[in-house]
Amino acid sequence: NAGVTQTPKFQVLKTGQSMTLQCAQDMNHEYMSWYRQDPGMGLRLIHYSVGAGITDQGEVPNGYNVSRSTTEDFPLRLLSAAPSQTSVYFCASKDWGYETQYFGPGTRLLVL
Amino acid sequence: GQQLNQSPQSMFIQEGEDVSMNCTSSSIFNTWLWYKQDPGEGPVLLIALYKAGELTSNGRLTAQFGITRKDSFLNISASIPSDVGIYFCAGQPSNFGNEKLTFGTGTRLTIIP
Numbered sequence: 001n002a003g004v005t006q007t008p009k010f011q012v013l014k015t016g017q018s019m020t021l022q023c024a025q026d027m028n029h030e031y032m033s034w035y036r037q038d039p040g041m042g043l044r045l046i047h048y049s050v051g052a053g054i055t056d057q058g059e060v061p062n063g064y065n066v067s068r069s070t071t072e073d074f075p076l077r078l079l080s081a082a083p084s085q086t087s088v089y090f091c092a093s094k095d096w097g098y099e100t101q102y103f104g105p106g107t108r109l110l111v112l
Numbered sequence: 113g114q115q116l117n118q119s120p121q122s123m124f125i126q127e128g129e130d131v132s133m134n135c136t137s138s139s140i141f142n143t144w145l146w147y148k149q150d151p152g153e154g155p156v157l158l159i160a161l162y163k164a165g166e167l168t169s170n171g172r173l174t175a176q177f178g179i180t181r182k183d184s185f186l187n188i189s190a191s192i193p194s195d196v197g198i199y200f201c202a203g204q205p206s207n208f209g210n211e212k213l214t215f216g217t218g219t220r221l222t223i224i225p
Contacts, residue, residue: 104154
């Protein structure tokens, strides 16, 4: 079991560029989510999905898109990167009805 | 959006000392979770609490669900170097695990040699 994997580990973007952060899990979890972590802010929920084909917004969804075509994958798209999106992004997954979320190692994004 | 307030924000202790930290909310939660994040890694669940007043241990860690349901506490006894990291609390409105978590701002623990 690889658990939750995220790519890339690091990324530098220029303002206005677009990119996709990849997230995959091999635990057959229905629930997947994306968080961003900023200094002194804890983790804030961006988008989440309760199963393939179903996504919903979290606390800070603006500037991000998601889709869930398979159970395993939950990519996060930045449409037009802004410096305010400089952050560490974590993907997580869990079984429906259980509390334990398994987090990926994170993607560190710098937008210049 | 709501954030949970954790205190202290950071702690500098010597190996062997006990540690206490807490988390407070303006809203009621029916599940409280405590996570630890090692440097460069994602958070890992340490303890889950489901009932007001509940006291739960995991090795040297003990967490309590406050009776008002608006706070929770984490204690670490006899700290060791691998305890270094950031500790986050998280709250959930229900006991069913299907709802969105609200995370605290974190307590960073550093052990002074």
